[in-house]
Amino acid sequence: MTEPLPPFPVPEGHDDLLDDLKKLNALPEVVPAPGEPPRLRADAARNRTRLLEVAARLADEGGAARLTMEAVANAAQVGKGTVFRRFGDRTGLLIALLDHHERELQAAFLTGPPPLGPDAPPVERLRAFGAAVIRHDHAHRDLYLAAHADASRRHTSPAGLLRLSHLCMLLRRAEAPGDVELLAQTLLGYLDVSLVDHLVARRGMTLERLEDGWTHLVGRLAGKG
Amino acid sequence: MTEPLPPFPVPEGHDDLLDDLKKLNALPEVVPAPGEPPRLRADAARNRTRLLEVAARLADEGGAARLTMEAVANAAQVGKGTVFRRFGDRTGLLIALLDHHERELQAAFLTGPPPLGPDAPPVERLRAFGAAVIRHDHAHRDLYLAAHADASRRHTSPAGLLRLSHLCMLLRRAEAPGDVELLAQTLLGYLDVSLVDHLVARRGMTLERLEDGWTHLVGRLAGKG
DNA sequence: AGGGCAACCGGACCCTGGTCCGGATAGCGG
DNA sequence: CCGCTATCCGGACCAGGGTCCGGTTGCCCT
Numbered sequence: 001m002t003e004p005l006p007p008f009p010v011p012e013g014h015d016d017l018l019d020d021l022k023k024l025n026a027l028p029e030v031v032p033a034p035g036e037p038p039r040l041r042a043d044a045a046r047n048r049t050r051l052l053e054v055a056a057r058l059a060d061e062g063g064a065a066r067l068t069m070e071a072v073a074n075a076a077q078v079g080k081g082t083v084f085r086r087f088g089d090r091t092g093l094l095i096a097l098l099d100h101h102e103r104e105l106q107a108a109f110l111t112g113p114p115p116l117g118p119d120a121p122p123v124e125r126l127r128a129f130g131a132a133v134i135r136h137d138h139a140h141r142d143l144y145l146a147a148h149a150d151a152s153r154r155h156t157s158p159a160g161l162l163r164l165s166h167l168c169m170l171l172r173r174a175e176a177p178g179d180v181e182l183l184a185q186t187l188l189g190y191l192d193v194s195l196v197d198h199l200v201a202r203r204g205m206t207l208e209r210l211e212d213g214w215t216h217l218v219g220r221l222a223g224k225g
Numbered sequence: 226m227t228e229p230l231p232p233f234p235v236p237e238g239h240d241d242l243l244d245d246l247k248k249l250n251a252l253p254e255v256v257p258a259p260g261e262p263p264r265l266r267a268d269a270a271r272n273r274t275r276l277l278e279v280a281a282r283l284a285d286e287g288g289a290a291r292l293t294m295e296a297v298a299n300a301a302q303v304g305k306g307t308v309f310r311r312f313g314d315r316t317g318l319l320i321a322l323l324d325h326h327e328r329e330l331q332a333a334f335l336t337g338p339p340p341l342g343p344d345a346p347p348v349e350r351l352r353a354f355g356a357a358v359i360r361h362d363h364a365h366r367d368l369y370l371a372a373h374a375d376a377s378r379r380h381t382s383p384a385g386l387l388r389l390s391h392l393c394m395l396l397r398r399a400e401a402p403g404d405v406e407l408l409a410q411t412l413l414g415y416l417d418v419s420l421v422d423h424l425v426a427r428r429g430m431t432l433e434r435l436e437d438g439w440t441h442l443v444g445r446l447a448g449k450g
Numbered sequence: 451a452g453g454g455c456a457a458c459c460g461g462a463c464c465c466t467g468g469t470c471c472g473g474a475t476a477g478c479g480g
Numbered sequence: 481c482c483g484c485t486a487t488c489c490g491g492a493c494c495a496g497g498g499t500c501c502g503g504t505t506g507c508c509c510t
Contacts (some may be wrong), residue, residue: 034457040457040458041457041458041505041507042456042507043457043458043459043504043505043506044459044506047458047459059278068495068496068497069498070495070496070497071455071496073460073461078459078460079459079460079461080460080497080498081458081459081460081461081462081498081499081500082500083461083477084497084498085457085459087498089319089498090496090497090498096459108296125252139468139493143378148376149313149374149376151370151373151374151419152419152483154419154421155420155423156417156427158425175440175494177359178435178438178441178442178445179437179438180439181428182415182424182434182435182438182441182442183438183442184413185415185420186415186425186442187410188409189411189414189415189417189420190407190411190414192414193415194376194377194379195380196379198377198380198381199407199410200379202381203406209404209407211406213403213408215409216402216403216404216407217403217407217408217411217446220445220446221442221445221446230494257493259461265487265488266476266477266486266487267477268475268478268489268490269476269487269489272488281497293465293467294466294467294468295465295466295467298490298491299455303489303490304470304489304490304491304492305490305491306468306470306488306489306491307466307470307488307489307490309467309468309469310489314467315466315468323480326467342479364510384462385494
C-alpha cells in the first residue's frame with residue numbers, strides 16, 4: 001500500500017522522456033525534487049497509511065460510492081480534518097489510492113518486457129500502450145471514474161503527465177509528423193476512462209473493438225511523413 | 226431565452242445524419258418524439274422561463290460559480306424544489322442555459338453557409354467544424370466547464386450526440402477509412418472544452434495552434450483509404 | 451533532559467446539491 | 481359555474497465536501 005510517496009523511478013536511458021516531463025512543467029511532482037521530500041511526522045505517516053488501508057477496504061466493499069471522507073475518517077478512528085489535510089480533497093484521496101495500480105502500469109511500460117517496455121519499436125510500443133491502458137483503467141474504472149470527476153486534475157496529475165510524456169516520446173521516436181504534444185493529447189483522449197466506459201457500457205462496444213480502433217488510430221497518426 | 230424546448234430542426238437533406246442519430250439511440254431526445262411534447266402547465270412554463278432568465282443573469286454577473294441552485298430559486302422568487310423538478314439537477318440547468326448558444330452553433334453547421342454548412346466538401350466542413358467548435362466552446366467555457374463536471378452527461382446530452390453524429394456523417398462522406406464512430410469520438414475528444422481550456426490556460430497554447438492541430442488531425446484521419 | 455515551535459489533530463461548523471411530502475392550483479369535463 | 485385530479489409548489493430536511501481554530505504532540509536543538 002503506497003507508503004509515504006517516493007517519487008517514481010524514471011529509469012536510465014529515458015532522457016527524452018525526462019525532457020518531455022520538464023517541458024510539461026511536471027518536475028516538482030514527478031522527479032525527486034532535490035531538497036524537499038516533505039517528510040511526514042511519525043504520527044502523520046502512521047495515519048496516512050491507516051487511512052489508505054481503510055479507504056482501500058471501503059472501496060472494494062461498497063465501491064467508490066461508499067468512499068465518503070467521513071466514513072474513511074471514522075473507520076480509521078481519525079477526525080475528518082485529518083483526512084482532508086493529508087489528501088487535500090476527495091480527488092486527492094482517490095488519486096493516492098490509485099497510485100498503487102498506476103505504478104504497476106508505469107513499471108510495465110517504463111521497464112517491462114516488450115512490446116510494452118523498451119526494446120520494441122516505438123509504433124509497436126504505442127499499440128501495446130493503448131491496449132494496456134484500456135484494460136488497466138477499465139479494470140479499476142470505479143475509482144478512475146470517481147477520480148476523473150475533477151476534470152482539471154486529469155490533465156495535471158503526475159500519472160497523467162507521465163502517460164502524456166511517454167506518448168510524446170514514442171511519437172517522436174516514431175517520427176510522427178505534426179504537433180507531437182497535440183497528437184499525444186488526442187491519443188490520450190481516446191483512452192479516457194469515461195469515454196471507454198461509456199462506449200462499453202452504454203454503446204455496447206467490446207474492448208477488442210476499442211483496441212482495434214486504437215491500432216488504426218496509431219497507424220494513422222504515427223506513420224512517418 | 227430557450228422556451229419550452231422544441232426539439233431542434235434537423236433540416237431536409239440530412240437523412241444520413243438522422244440515421245446516425247438513430248443508431249446512437251438518441252431519438253427520444255432529439256427528434257420530435259411523435260406523441261409527447263410534454264406540455265408544461267401554465268405556471269410551470271412561466272417559472273421555467275423566469276428561472277432561465279435569472280440564471281443567465283447570475284451567470285454573467287458572477288460566473289458559473291455564483292450559479293447555485295438556491296440562489297437561482299431565491300432570485301426567481303421560487304422554492305428550491307421547483308428548480309430541481311424543472312431541470313433535474315444543476316447540470317440540467319447548465320445544459321438548458323447552454324442550449325441557446327448550442328443552437329446557434331447547430332444552425333451554423335446544419336444550415337449555415339459554407340464552409341461550415343452544406344455545399345462544401347466534407348473535409349472542408351470538418352476543418353471548419355473544429356475551428357467553430359473550439360472558438361464557440363471557448364467563448365462560453367465558464368458554463369461549458371461547469372456542465373462538463375458531469376462526465377457521463379457529456380456523452381449523452383442531445384447537443385453532444387448531434388455533434389457526434391454530424392462528425393460521423395462528414396467522415397462517412399469523406400470516405401474516411403476505419404471505424405467511423407470511434408474516429409468521430411476521437412475528434413470530439415480533441416475538441417473537449419476542458420482539454421482546450423487546459424492547453425490554453427495552463428500550457429499557454431494559442432487557439433490558432435489548436436486549430437492547426439485540428440486541421441492536421443482531420444487530414445490524417447479523414448484521408449481516403 | 452527539556453523547552454520551543456512547527457506540524458498535527460479533532461470535530462464543530464458552513465455551504466450546497468438533492469430529496470420529500472403536505473398543501474395549493476391549473477385545467478378539464480360536466 | 482363547479483368540482484376533481486394530475487400537476488405543481490415550497491421549504492424543511494438530509495448528506496457529504498470542505499474550512500477553521502483551539503488544543504495537543506512529535507521533533508529538533510541546545
